Amino acid sequence: GVLERSREQLLRQTCEAVLLGVLHPRTAISLVLQVLSDAGSLLSCCLNAACMALLDAGLPLAALFCGVTCALQPDGTILLDPTARQEQEARAILTFAIASSNRKVLMATTKGSCSVEEMQQCLAAAQRAASTIFQFYRDSVRRRYSKC
Amino acid sequence: GLLVTKCGLLRHRPGGGGAYWVDSQQKRYVPVKGDHVIGIVTAKAGDVFRLDVGGSEPASLSYLAFEGATKRNRPNVQVGDLIYGQFVVANKDMEPEMVCIDSSGRSSGMGIIGQDGFLFKVSLGLIRKLLAPKCEIIQELSQLYPFELVLGMNGRIWVKAKTVQQTLIIVNILEACEYMTAEQRKQALAKLSGN
Numbered sequence: 207g208v209l210e211r212s213r214e215q216l217l218r219q220t221c222e223a224v225l226l227g228v229l230h231p232r233t234a235i236s237l238v239l240q241v242l243s244d245a246g247s248l249l250s251c252c253l254n255a256a257c258m259a260l261l262d263a264g265l266p267l268a269a270l271f272c273g274v275t276c277a278l279q280p281d282g283t284i285l286l287d288p289t290a291r292q293e294q295e296a297r298a299i300l301t302f303a304i305a306s307s308n309r310k311v312l313m314a315t316t317k318g319s320c321s322v323e324e325m326q327q328c329l330a331a332a333q334r335a336a337s338t339i340f341q342f343y344r345d346s347v348r349r350r351y352s353k354c
Numbered sequence: 355g356l357l358v359t360k361c362g363l364l365r366h367r368p369g370g371g372g373a374y375w376v377d378s379q380q381k382r383y384v385p386v387k388g389d390h391v392i393g394i395v396t397a398k399a400g401d402v403f404r405l406d407v408g409g410s411e412p413a414s415l416s417y418l419a420f421e422g423a424t425k426r427n428r429p430n431v432q433v434g435d436l437i438y439g440q441f442v443v444a445n446k447d448m449e450p451e452m453v454c455i456d457s458s459g460r461s462s463g464m465g466i467i468g469q470d471g472f473l474f475k476v477s478l479g480l481i482r483k484l485l486a487p488k489c490e491i492i493q494e495l496s497q498l499y500p501f502e503l504v505l506g507m508n509g510r511i512w513v514k515a516k517t518v519q520q521t522l523i524i525v526n527i528l529e530a531c532e533y534m535t536a537e538q539r540k541q542a543l544a545k546l547s548g549n
Contacts, residue, residue, distance in 0.1 A: 229446060233410045264360055264382065265360075266359035267359055268357065347361050350379070351379070353533065
């Protein structure tokens with residue numbers, strides 16, 4: 207449907223921003239994501255899975271990226287990684303894809319309405335949370351290479 | 355500036371000018387000039403064979419690139435045969451080209467791989483481990499049964515032992531070596547040689 211198509215496009219734009227395509231001309235890189243269970247924050251989960259898959263496949267990347275979802279509740283508090291229930295009750299859901307090199311934003315998408323200040327606050331919170339996710343990537347890769 | 359594009363272990367070789375490189379694991383092969391690989395013949399197009407080497411494009415192999423091959427004396431290559439050769443041209447802009455002779459015109463072990471045997475695929479990291487000098491895995495396996503082994507840098511291994519069962523046992527051990535530690539491997543081999 208339209209929602210899946212929009213998610214595909216967002217993922218594609220984020221991946222194209224970090225993949226070094228010049229090293230593989232005339233080649234198609236296809237990324238297949240299978241949703242096993244959806245407990246909320248699906249898009250940022252897809253972004254994280256996509257980055258780990260690209261890492262695992264050994265494709266040359268200019269930077270890593272991670273996805274963080276923020277839910278703005280009606281009273282103004284920011285919730286990171288909301289569950290499906292919290293997403294429904296929230297006033298706005300913002301998803302950011304953050305690059306590892308300088309914590310810059312690669313992709314931002316919003317559902318619902320929020321003010322510019324609120325978006326800036328969500329972005330700052332997402333950038334702080336990104337460090338935790340990148341540390342998780344590092345730990346996973348370390349565990350994998352410790353067996354060699 | 356310097357940019358790291360793949361994840362892996364940083365290794366250092368102190369000799370000569372010194373070299374640093376990132377040792378990464380992957381399963382997908384990218385053709386590199388000078389690599390020895392196992393290719394599967396998929397088509398014969400006039401004077402050239404098309405080989406599947408596991409990369410994004412099929413490699414080409416001229417029929418004159420075998421030891422002792424002339425226009426009258428063509429090599430007997432059929433579709434589906436296995437060929438062990440090396441790349442003379444392999445970059446991102448051109449179709450990869452292979453040959454089965456080295457620079458002096460001798461075959462030095464390259465050419466058509468014989469009948470029977472078993473071809474299977476492993477990750478590139480395991481191949482590099484097996485090709486390291488004095489690899490323990492190969493030494494331990496050779497104590498078990500005599501066998502023929504061809505290792506392709508594209509992740510393909512061809513094994514042939516005396517019986518089908520011995521061949522399959524060696525295949526299973528090589529595939530499992532990726533995830534087993536040295537201890538577990540020694541235990542598995544001890545159990546097999548006890549039987």
